[in-house]
Amino acid sequence: MVQSAVLGFPRIGAFRELKKNTEAYWQGKIQADQLLAVGKDIRAKNWKLQKEAGVDIIPSNDFSFYDQVLDLSLLFNVIPDRYTKFELTQLDTYFAMGRGLQRKATETTAAVDVTALEMVKWFDSNYHYVRPTFSHSTEFKLTGSKPVDEYLEAKELGIETRPVLVGPVSYLALGKSDKDSLDLQPITLLEKLLPVYIEILQKLAAAGATEVQIDEPTLVLDLEEDVQAAFKVAYDTLAKASGLPKLILTSYFGDVTPNLKAITGLPVAGYHFDFVRSPKQLDAVVAALTPEQTLSVGIVNGRNIWKNDFAASIEFVKSAIAKVGAERVTVATSSSLLHTPVDLDNEKKLDAAIKDFFSFATQKLTEVVTIAKAVSGVDVSAALAANAASIKARNESSITNDPAVQERVSKIDASMSARAAPFPERLAEQKTKYNLPLFPTTTIGSFPQTKDIRINRNKFAKGEITAEQYESFIQSEIEKVVRFQEEIGLDVLVHGEPERNDMVQYFGEKLKGYAFTTNGWVQSYGSRYVRPPIIVGDVSRPEAMSVKESVYAQSITKKPMKGMLTGPVTCLRWSFPRDDISQEQQSLQLSLALRDEVQDLEAAGVTVIQVDEPAIREGLPLRAGAERTAYLKWAAESFRVATSGVANSTQIHSHFCYSDLDPNHIKALDADVVSIEFSKKDDANYIQEFSNYPNHIGLGLFDIHSPRIPSKEEFVARIGEILKSYPADKFWVNPDCGLKTRGWEETRASLTHMVEAAKHFRELEAAKSA
Incomplete structure (x- = not known):
């Protein structure tokens, strides 16, 4: 049976629970333990949702209160000195790194004034990550156990998960040198960084994790020779360590073939590639696999909301199976589903014809499972027929084409x-x-955008005030x-x-x-x-x-x-x-x-x-x-x-x-x-x-x-x-x-x-x- 896998799930909550409670914490309206409880509840719901959908490989450590790269910086003690001198809690240090902090002195606390770390786009998405900032004085060490804690949380719920970590080469390559260490090339810190990766991976294995998804998305970039060479150094070093789980080297958002030489022959259990963005790389990546390595086929789009074309995806996965064998293939999302909305079923106002074109994160779980079943010989004919009808309806829809615009x-x-x-x-x-x-x-x-503005906008949308009243309000705000x-x-x-x-x-x-x-x-x-x-x-x-x-x-x-x-x-x-x-x-x-x-x-x-x-x-x-x-x-x-x-x-x-x-x-x-x-x-x-x-x-x-x-x-x-x-x-x-x-x-x-x-x-x- 071909397995199904999800690389990550949205962490915001179906109705933005994370946003509301995080901002409440920043405003002093709730305490840290209340915010942490909200995070735990969202994680539990996400894991149960994926389990109930029939997903075989469910991610953990894909949750974050702010950003998954910032999580790693906190975990590995990549915390510039300017954030450590205020004796903040670890949670407040984390948020200060993400968004800055300015706080007046009180009888019990000192004044705080510190800017945020640089924030940049996550590859070509509209997600932003907080750029790791390294200096000559950076001392890598574990300051917590978040990946292990969240793996064990899921295990307590009876759900086995595959923890996710950003890989060591990408973590360094996506970082920058601090203003006091501009001569520092972050990739040169690899040998100092690897021991903390080994330590957290050993802890995950000791907790029961048999496999870890290790994300190296920089493989889709133009990489300097020193960064390419770093992959062999990193993964050979990890392979020599004892007591580590299997590693699935994961890439997404593009074509890895220009960097394929850098990862060919690495001692990892398997690879994941994004075939939504680059289906043409299949032959090249298959040729690079050893007979023992698995291939995770990213075929359900983690970046867009269109319903998957089952017929085309099944044909593609079957071509991969023909090359490496069903026992070595996993059907997966192309990337984390972080970039898609949570659940299409929560849309009550969409026109039914248009709604039928879409698939959000929750629906994509079923898509991954259905494709895996189909290529395994399970009868999913009803789902395939319904999908084919949806694809045909969209292709023929009058909504799509306007000859005047095209002209x-x-x-x-x-x-x-x-x-x-x-x-x-x-x-x-x-x-x-x-x-x-x-x-x-x-x-x-x-x-x-004040509360008063939002209230009046909502009143107008609900018909509680007239257009004239709303326009008058807007003009008063403009003035x-x-x-x-x-x-x-x-x-x-x-x-x-x-x-x-x-x-x-x-x-x-x-x-x-x-x-x-x-x-x-x-x-x-x-x-x-x-x-x-x-x-x-x-x-x-x-x-x-x-x-x-x-x-x-x-x-x-x-x-x-x-x-x-x-x-x-x-x-x-x-x-x-x-x-x-x-x-x-x-x-x-x-x-x-x-x-x-x-x-x-x-x-x-x-x-x-x-x-x-x-x-x-x-x-x-x-x-x-x-x-x-x-x-x-x-x-x-x-x-x-x-x-x-x-x-x-x-x-x-x-x-x-x-x-x-x-x-x-x-x-x-x-x-x-x-x-x-x-x-x-x-x-x-x-x-x-x-x-x-x-x-x-x-x-x-x-x-x-x-x-x-x-x-x-x-x-x-x-x-x-x-x-x-x-x-x-x-x-x-x-x-x-x-x-x-x-x-x-x-x-x-x-x-x-x-x-x-x-x-x-x-x-x-x-x-x-x-």
Whole structure:
């Protein structure tokens, strides 16, 4: 009998229980033991759910209160000194590393003020991990037993699990050197790290675990020779240790064949590969197996919500069985199901025809089990027939195809993706029009989404208040935000986005071709969950989406007001995209819809327009080559199609966050002003890379995902460092990202200090000119 396996399950709870209780703990409303109990309850429910679905290999240690990589940093004592000097509990140290901590002194506790570690995208997903930060003084040792504890929790419930660990090579390769150890290459720490892996693996074996899933996702990247060589060193060392469980080396999100030599012949029990993303690698990876090694076939998509095509998957798994034998094959999810919503059955408002197209994490359990049964000769004919009917219905659905949209995309030409004049000419007109000071200040878009805003949005959605009442409320919130920005002296304003639930969902709800969920939440980072809309068909814009609010905001101030839009690539990447047409086609459809919106904003007198593309780096193919080249071409084209149909004096902004950016990629967009996340960057070379960027740029000055408030002096020091290698006349002053998740007290203080710092540097520059 071919076994079924799941690589990881969502840890947020079916109704966001983890978010609600984690935030309650941060706010002091519940104690640590209450939060830990919630985590234990979610884990138990997840294990029981998988057991009841018939999954053979169920994961443990896939749960996390914040991030699975941060869990490992805490477990292995990879804790920079700045977090250890405050005598925090282990849980509070963990959260301080993830989100920072600023706390006033009390009679019994000292003051705490520490920033968070850097947070970046997990490969090409919208999940963010907390980057391990190493120094010459890092001392690896076990500080706990989380993987063992959770394995034993499941065992007490009568459920045998396979613990999951991020592997040693990927853990180091995904990390960075701390600011006091910039000459350190993390991969050189491998020999010091391996003893703690051996220790935790021995403890797992002693607890009864016979097999461990050891994730090495960096195998789908372009790896330096020293990282490739590290795999043999690592796994040969582990193999020599006594009392270890079997290891299943696990890769996902792409093709491992360029790095296959590095893992061929390793002393592991088996491998897992992602055949959803790269089915073409089957022959190569099979050829690399020894006769004893098993093959886990990742065939149920862990990254998207479309129902599995059983006929195609069964055929693929049978081809794998024909090559290695049924006794050596496992049917699995392609990756952890962390990236999918928990349960489709919780969606009560979806149109039945569209709902039949989808499969969420809970439903994917049944898919894995059904495919494993089918290739084992078990009669699952009823399930196969129902699945075939669903696949046929989707392929033939009128929801999917809009000939008018397809025709419009076919007529896109070069003239639609180029501004009328180069940036220097545009800049001259914009200087005259806006007359902004040196170091112009602005924010990225959103302001705090207060409880009052959420209550009124829900009342309107439920029909408890009229459209007129809701519009009046939104206008009052916009006016509060505008007056606040005028009061503290910001130069280019935003309307605060009180009417918006999410930067993609809001626009998706106004576009044709999208579907939406009620409980389709997915973790983005920490307690930040998103509810990605689903692109179900060709996309178009029936009417204006944001003009009314932007025009109102501009009407109540003499300062420039930014119109705020989400760019085409981000609308695509932060949705669940279609899998039946290319992402390029979907992005271009979105670009045309946004082009109409940009032109409508300009015509209505809103002539500073920000089109955010925080996901453009996320979408970059993981390896250099033709696919990446093509992506960069159509991603940039999509942005320019959306933004190029405006006058030279209309100023186009864009924003990017939480990833390692290449200035050349941003340059191709030809935005007049860009803002990027920078507050967690320690590398002076990163500033230097952007110093030759031809247009204007704002390097984000404070971390909006942290509750801490930077002082004016901190902003002055930060700007001063930047100006050592970045020209003053091109530098905008702004936060890292939008302020939606922050409270008003933090927002007011942080922005006030930021503006004061900008004024400080204006005075310095004026003194130089005097």
